[in-house]
Amino acid sequence: MAIISFRSDEIHCKIVYYGPGRGGKTTNLITIHKALGHQVRGELLSIDTSGDRTLFFDFLPMDLGTIGKFRIKISLYTVPGQVRYNDTRKLVLKGVDGIVFVADSLEARRNNNIESFLNLDDNLRDQGKSTSSLPLVLQFNKRDLAGSRVAVLPIEEMEKDLNPSSRFASFPASALRGDGVRETFKKICMMTVVDVSTRLLKDKGMSLAGPGP
Amino acid sequence: MAEKYKTPEELGQAVGLKIEELFSTIVYDVPSDDPERKLTAQEQTTGVPAAPVPAPAPLRNAAAEQRPSGRHEPQQARPPAKSQPDVPSGFPSTPHPQAKIGNSCEEILERIEILILNLEWEVNPESFREVFQRFTQLERFFSQDQAARNILAMNRRVLPRFRSPDAVPHRSLLRLLQGSVTALRSIHLSQGRKRPREELMAAITKSYKEIISSPPVPSPVEGPAGREGEQDDRQRYTSLIANLGGTIRSIDEVNRRLGRILGVLRQGGGMSEEEISRRLGTLEHLIAERVEQLSSFYKELDQLGAPAGGAPAGAASLPQEAKSGPDGLFTMSWEGASLAVLSSIIAAFYPLTSAQAQQFQGKPSINIGGRPIPRLPLKKPQAPETGPAGPPTWLVHLSSDRKDFFLLVQRLLGYRKTPKGVDVTGQTRIKIGATGYTLINQTIIRHTSEAARG
Numbered sequence: 026m027a028i029i030s031f032r033s034d035e036i037h038c039k040i041v042y043y044g045p046g047r048g049g050k051t052t053n054l055i056t057i058h059k060a061l062g063h064q065v066r067g068e069l070l071s072i073d074t075s076g077d078r079t080l081f082f083d084f085l086p087m088d089l090g091t092i093g094k095f096r097i098k099i100s101l102y103t104v105p106g107q108v109r110y111n112d113t114r115k116l117v118l119k120g121v122d123g124i125v126f127v128a129d130s131l132e133a134r135r136n137n138n139i140e141s142f143l144n145l146d147d148n149l150r151d152q153g154k155s156t157s158s159l160p161l162v163l164q165f166n167k168r169d170l171a172g173s174r175v176a177v178l179p180i181e182e183m184e185k186d187l188n189p190s191s192r193f194a195s196f197p198a199s200a201l202r203g204d205g206v207r208e209t210f211k212k213i214c215m216m217t218v219v220d221v222s223t224r225l226l227k228d229k230g231m232s233l234a235g236p237g238p
Numbered sequence: 239m240a241e242k243y244k245t246p247e248e249l250g251q252a253v254g255l256k257i258e259e260l261f262s263t264i265v266y267d268v269p270s271d272d273p274e275r276k277l278t279a280q281e282q283t284t285g286v287p288a289a290p291v292p293a294p295a296p297l298r299n300a301a302a303e304q305r306p307s308g309r310h311e312p313q314q315a316r317p318p319a320k321s322q323p324d325v326p327s328g329f330p331s332t333p334h335p336q337a338k339i340g341n342s343c344e345e346i347l348e349r350i351e352i353l354i355l356n357l358e359w360e361v362n363p364e365s366f367r368e369v370f371q372r373f374t375q376l377e378r379f380f381s382q383d384q385a386a387r388n389i390l391a392m393n394r395r396v397l398p399r400f401r402s403p404d405a406v407p408h409r410s411l412l413r414l415l416q417g418s419v420t421a422l423r424s425i426h427l428s429q430g431r432k433r434p435r436e437e438l439m440a441a442i443t444k445s446y447k448e449i450i451s452s453p454p455v456p457s458p459v460e461g462p463a464g465r466e467g468e469q470d471d472r473q474r475y476t477s478l479i480a481n482l483g484g485t486i487r488s489i490d491e492v493n494r495r496l497g498r499i500l501g502v503l504r505q506g507g508g509m510s511e512e513e514i515s516r517r518l519g520t521l522e523h524l525i526a527e528r529v530e531q532l533s534s535f536y537k538e539l540d541q542l543g544a545p546a547g548g549a550p551a552g553a554a555s556l557p558q559e560a561k562s563g564p565d566g567l568f569t570m571s572w573e574g575a576s577l578a579v580l581s582s583i584i585a586a587f588y589p590l591t592s593a594q595a596q597q598f599q600g601k602p603s604i605n606i607g608g609r610p611i612p613r614l615p616l617k618k619p620q621a622p623e624t625g626p627a628g629p630p631t632w633l634v635h636l637s638s639d640r641k642d643f644f645l646l647v648q649r650l651l652g653y654r655k656t657p658k659g660v661d662v663t664g665q666t667r668i669k670i671g672a673t674g675y676t677l678i679n680q681t682i683i684r685h686t687s688e689a690a691r692g
Contacts, residue, residue: 061260089260092252211257219250226246 035096038217039120042103043145044127045137049166050103052200053127054085057101057210060203061087089214099214115148123160123217125209126193127200128183130167132176135186142187156193160216163188163195164209169202343379343426346372347419354415369415370397379426385433386425389418392446399449414445451597452605475539479607482535485528492525567662569651569675570634573627575619577647578654578668578675583683585637587650595629598646606635606644614643614678614686638680641687645678 042050089097102121104114126145128138146156163183171177180197188195194212198205350372353365373393380386396414421434421442433439496518566581586606590598598604603612614636630646637643654670656662663679 089253089256092256093249095249097253097256207257207261211254214257215250215254218253219246222246222249 034091034094035098036218036221037098037100038122038214038221039100039102040123040125040213040217041117041121042101042125042127043114043118043141044166045129045134045141046105048127048129048134048138048141049198049200050127053125053164053166053198053206053209054101054103056200056203056206057087058085060207097218099217111144111148114144115151118145118148119152121149121154121159122221123162123213124156125162125164125213126187127164127166128187130165130170130177130183132178135178135182138183139186160213160220161193162209162213162216163193164198164200164205165195166198166200166205168197169199169204343376344423346376347423347426350415350419354412354419366397366400370394373397373418376422380422383425385439386422389421389442392442393418396446396449410445410448414442414449417442417445447597450593451601478535478539482532482539483607483609485531485535489525489528492528567654567656567668567670567675567677568634569654569670570632570647571627571649571651572616572645572647573618575616576651576673576675577645577678578662578670579634579636579645579678580662580680581653583636583638583678583680585635585642588633588635590631590633590646592629594633595631595646598633599630604633604644606642609642611635611642611644614645614683616645636678636683638683641683643683643686 042053044050085101087099087101089099091097102117104117124145126142128142142156149155149159165178165180165183167177184191184195187193194216196205196209196212198209200206350369353369353372370393373390377387377390380390393414396411400411417438421438424432424434424438567578568581568584569576569578571577601613603610605611627648630648632647632650634645634647635642636645662668662677663681665677665679666682668675668677
């Protein structure tokens with residue numbers, strides 16, 4: 026879970042990129058990793074094993090630097106999308122502060138999107154959380170394929186499937202090209218920092234400007 | 239500054255601005271006449287005109303109303319072109335569904351580089367297939383250059399090993415691929431006038447040899463009809479061995495991650511206690527999970543026994559009798575000597591290419607199924623019985639009581655069922671017809687193993 030350390034004036038948030046297998050979660054992280062300078066990004070941990078895809082997780086620590094009096098640190102994770110790795114997904118979701126759900130725009134992956142979203146909700150419920158209690162941003166990835174010969178779901182259809190009551194902010198994206206990655210990332214970071222600081226400061230009854238005189 | 243952000247909303251807003259700033263500082267505006275920028279990633283890879291991605295403003299932003307952060311989105315209206323991150327044309331998690339090979343040499347090399355980067359992150363057979371395709375496509379640019387042709391040939395030989403879904407990438411593979419791209423680019427840029435650096439060529443060759451000398455990655459083997467049971471056992475065994483190898487590699491990977499975390503800590507790097515405990519906790523979980531897997535694989539292997547045919551792909555099948563007990567002898571020619579090896583201690587035969595034979599000849603041990611196997615230390619005969627020894631053509635994997643050795647033999651001569659009542663386990667020589675053979679049996683393996691231990 027997020028930490029606000031008043032001693033070292035640091036806020037740590039954990040953001041997880043969730044979604045069906047091969048939807049582009051890792052590509053999002055690669056794009057962010059490539060796009061941010063060395064001064065911001067930490068070392069990327071990507072554990073791939075056995076010739077399989079992301080079996081465990083990708084981990085990208087980021088230090089956004091000092092904002093106001095706080096040093097903001099964000100850890101980005103992805104989970105293995107494949108159905109059989111649910112234990113790993115549960116593990117990575119532990120203590121999550123914000124979620125980006127990367128949905129695949131390919132029509133053939135429609136069910137995978139829905140299944141993965143339900144799985145996310147299930148796994149969050151195991152922790153006493155839910156998709157409505159956490160900052161969550163939807164990303165409709167692979168939009169660059171619209172207009173090609175591959176059947177792509179219309180945005181409206183995806184909204185209907187995953188965001189019927191329009192609770193979540195959503196962005197079209199092509200992680201492959203970097204389109205929409207920054208916007209998604211920015212949105213989730215903002216929402217998460219607000220949520221984390223609101224929640225934790227409320228609990229502690231303190232203000233961000235530090236303890237009162 | 240401390241008083242500037244008094245509410246979470248203000249802090250969130252500042253974080254948004256900071257992210258914009260961070261992305262913007264590393265972005266450069268690409269001139270509109272830049273030809274590379276005119277092509278979209280999809281056009282470059284598929285030849286199909288890409289549909290424009292809608293401006294990345296939120297589609298639905300109800301959350302913005304619900305959540306405080308949504309009130310502060312002044313940057314959202316920025317023109318996307320200005321804030322486009324400086325990202326290469328693409329990092330596909332898999333090749334594009336309609337991937338079409340590009341045209342120029344540089345474009346193909348660039349694409350391979352992207353694929354290599356992708357392989358560093360996520361290993362999948364599709365990427366290997368595409369890398370192979372791209373290397374094949376490069377041939378036409380280097381038809382006159384011997385060094386380049388060698389590099390391409392090495393890659394073409396190596397890559398098919400990793401195309402099966404169960405393939406495990408070799409640790410030298412990325413080095414080979416990266417080195418190859420660097421060398422090919424240098425040859426291309428100099429228009430064949432300049433050879434790549436010798437160290438680079440040596441590194442490529444070394445990586446290639448390392449990969450080629452390791453046994454091929456296990457994959458399902460098609461067997462003759464009527465031996466399905468044996469095939470099933472063999473496949474199960476092969477798959478277990480592959481799983482074990484993968485698990486061991488995972489633990490090794492976790493170990494390296496732990497090393498890095500320790501390195502950061504030792505250097506006094508800033509990592510909060512929470513972060514340390516989060517990272518270590520995850521790694522601990524991974525290790526526990528892997529150890530559990532190892533135990534389960536061990537149990538399975540124990541139940542399965544050690545099938546004589548439990549060989550990786552490429553291994554020759556053994557006769558049915560070979561599985562049923564110590565009742566057969568394989569005769570073979572080794573360094574001019576005639577050997578008779580008890581069938582029950584043979585785990586596998588591997589046919590060797592001349593390159594593999596050369597590679598293995600001087601090795602005291604080699605990796606089979608992910609573990610090092612020592613050479614059976616036999617004394618070469620002073621006077622060859624079977625004529626001069628040529629290069630080895632078969633690798634024989636011997637296994638008895640979990641002790642393993644390998645042997646490189648020049649020829650396989652035949653197989654003979656042991657006559658009933660003849661005990662070959664306690665003998666050192668046997669005569670079949672007019673020829674005398676040195677017997678290799680469990681006793682030899684046991685003694686050799688004990689001698690090696692101490």
